Amino acid sequence: QAIAPPARRPETGDVAAARRLALACPDLTALEAALAGFEGCALRRTATRLCFADGNPMSPLVLVGEAPGAEEDRQGKPFVGPSGRLLDRMLATIGLDRSRFWITNCLFWRPPGNRTPSPQEVAVCQPFLERALELVQPKIVLFVGGTAARTLLGLEAGVTRLRGTLRSWHPDWSPAPIGTLVTFHPAYLLRNPAQKKLVWRDLLQLSQRLDAISGQGGPEGRPH
DSSP states (O other): OOBOOOOOOOOOHHHHHHHHHHHTOOSHHHHHHHHHHOOSOGGGGTOSSOOOEEEOTTSSEEEEESOOOHHHHHHTSSSOSHHHHHHHHHHHTTTOOTTSOEEEESOSSOOGGGOOOOHHHHHHHHHHHHHHHHHHOOSEEEEESHHHHHHHHOOOSOHHHHTTOOEEEOOTTOSSOEEEEEEOOHHHHHHOGGGHHHHHHHHHHHHHHHHHHHHHHSTTSSOO
């Protein structure tokens, strides 16, 4: 049974403005431009650059992380610092590089000092993340860290309990359920390298799911 998205609370103020702005964007280029001009997230005033996305939006696979760090803030791309390089190496073990997935974050600006983002900061970015996923229409989403999974799937547990289980998610913008998987954030693995073995199991599950999708829809998993 697919997880339905959590009931949306009434949105007001900056969150409602973000929703209106995001829904009006016909493509990812327009969405990035809308984010660049959006004044409703205070993080933009302390960040160096907007950090929207990287990779191939035509892929069936989307990765969603948590927030940009220092190197991401400098380059304006997600997962390009030490944790991003570890993520690239891990994904390479199952034959994936950034030509074969699209990657973004829950937040599009770096929180000062990499602090934990506030609920309001997550909430005001969420309409843009949801619209990005609607435009890309992935067949599987890998949540890198627990923040995005809790936000979008409405799950309460921490990443240790969430990881390793393939779940079916059916948001209202998708014509069919989407496979989701949660794994540890590479920043956590840099501090706790013994947990890499668990991520390896998650990546094997991901690879098997992608192989199944590829068999349904051509070499890239989607019949374009």
